[in-house]
Amino acid sequence: MKSLKATQHRLASAASQLEVLGGLRDGKSFTPFEDKLATFGLFPLRPTGIEIFQANLGKMCNQTCGHCHVDAGPDRKEIMTRETMQQCLEALRRFPAATVDLTGGAPEMNPDFRWFVEECTRLGAKVMVRCNLTIIIANPKYYDLPEFYRDHQVEVVSSLPFYNADRTDRQRGEGVFVGSMKALKMLNAVGYGQQGSGLVLNLVYNPAGAFLPAPQQTLEGQFRKVLSEEFGIEFNSLFAITNMPVSRYLEFLLRSGNYESYMEKLVSAFNPTAAAGVMCRNTISVGWDGMLYDCDFNQMLELPVQAAAQHISGYNAGELNDREIVLRQHCYGCTAGAGSSCGGATAAS
Amino acid sequence: MSQTYYNPEDLKKFGGIGEFSKPLADQFFSYYGQVFAEGELSAREKSLIALAVAHAVQCPYCIDAYSTDALEKGYTEGQMMEAVHVAAAIRGGATLVHGVQMMNKVKEVSM
Structure with missing residues (x-):
């Protein structure tokens, strides 16, 4: 499977995606998200x-998942340079962030x-890595990632859309489930997800289709039971995330007739x-090229922050805290049901 | 324009069923909500029962609604199909057990 960009799909363009999201369906439009917020x-x-x-350290990935809002994949070459990373570190020195x-x-x-991880750790920040798991076994040069994470007390957050191969592989690619189980065992082996180790391993569930996630707690119980009993795998928490109608997931919704x-x-x-x-209220998202966004989704839709400085080189947390967050119709994805964020549900369901 | 008795869009209008009799509809939806709430059976278990019953009563609206609901509740395709087989077995069994009545009648009237 190739990225939308590699196939020159019209939805590879952020403008085309925004046109779909803001467009009329059967002559009617959905209530603008801003109006909905204003009501409350x-x-x-x-x-x-x-x-x-x-x-976001880059769009390069060893997987090409069917729901990816980044349109990431092996054919994407955009990655953050060390110079931009140095600008990030400078920003963090001047305006520390907890995570x-x-x-x-x-x-x-x-x-x-x-x-970059080592430098961030030196600044005293808690570092969290969104690891797709299979990268750990993709190449011998990555085999020691679990030890590297452990040595730097990195919190690992890993996507696992379901606890069986069929549904996981349909979303993330053939063989991803088996590879993920192997990588999770490697993480467990160095202490991740083990009681008392202090090494946090959280999993991320997102629906493999056009439906919403079940309550996070219910799913966590199911995952814990199956992963423990069938694979001997332990983890700390499960985050349930709603798929956002952006990029490849938007393409899936339109292609399958499920968008509306x-x-x-x-x-x-x-x-x-x-x-x-x-999450956009307490997060700032930095793109691979140093541009600043309210969240990773706005980043993919090329909607930078509404602030005087829109690049990491001019980062000023005080000024950013006064901004108005940029909103579009995809934002409904974060406010449905129990809510959704990079840390899972945001409201008790 | 093709006409069918069942229109998927009609499911969205179910909430408006009270237009002709609001008190009864209100009571029904209140009851419905309580039935599917967490109880001695979990909301998750009730979803799978609803999926099986939807097939037994062959309600296309219910099948659409509870197929999605069961996916959202984290059921696998295999679990969902087993539930449908439970409905099929009960329906099949219900037909077949009437064969006893047929046998009784045949024996009653036969020499």
């Missing part, structure tokens, strides 16, 4: 203070990944409590 006194949406500094959240693509494929019903579902499941707790 949440518009304009403003930050509560940057706690999470999320850096540095590294994502991609597969962030480990960036040749400066380990150096999925958007209806998101809109009708709008939860003001989840809206008040959306």
Whole structure:
């Protein structure tokens, strides 16, 4: 499977995606997200203070998942340079953030990944890596990633859309489930997910289709039981994430005829409590090229922050905390039901 | 324009069934909500029962709704199909057990 960009698909363009999201369906449009927020006194949406500094280290990935909002894959070459990483470190020195959240693509494929993790750790930040698991076994040079993570007390957050091969592989590619189980065992072996180790291994569930996630707690129980009994795998928590109608998942929704019903579902499941707790209020997202965004989804839709400085070179947390968060119709994905964020549900269901 | 008795769009109008009799609809939906709430059976277990019953009563609206609901509740395709087989077995068994009545009648009227 190739990325939308490699196949020159029209949805590889952020403008085309925004046109779909803002367009009319059967002559009607969904209530603008801003209007929905205004109904509950949440518009304009403003930050509560940057706690999470999320850096996208590039779109390069060893997998080409069917739902990927980044349109990542082996054919994507965009990665963050060391110079941009140095600008990130400078920004973190001047304006410390409690957590540095590294994502991609597969962030480990960036040749400066380990150096950047070490430097972030030196600054005293908790480093979190969004690891797709199979990267650990993709090449001998990655086999020692579990030890590297352990040595730097990195929190590992790993996608696992289901606890069986069929549904996982349909979303993430042939053989991904077996590879993921192998990688999880390697992480467990160095202490990740083990009680008392202090090494945190969290899993991320996202639906393999046009439906919403079940309550996080229910899913966590099912995952824990099956992974423990059938594979002897332990983990800390499971985050349930709603798929966002962006990039390859948007393409799937349109191709399968599910777009309208999925958007209806998101809109009708709008939860003001989840809206008040959306992640863009305490997160800043840095693109591979250093541009600043309210979240990783706005990054992929090329909607930079509304602030004087839109690049990491001019990073000013104080100024960013005064901004208005940029909103579009995809934002309904974070406010449906129990809510959704990079850390899972944001409201009690 | 093709016409069918069942229109998937009609499922969205179910909530408006009270247009002709609001008190009864309100009571029904209140009851429905309570039935599917967490109880001695979990909401998850009830979803799978609903999926099986939807097939037994052959309601296309219910099959659409509870297929999605069961996926959302984390059931596998295999579990969902086993539930449908339970419905099929009961329906099949219900037909076949009437064969006893047929046998009784045949024996009653035969020499």
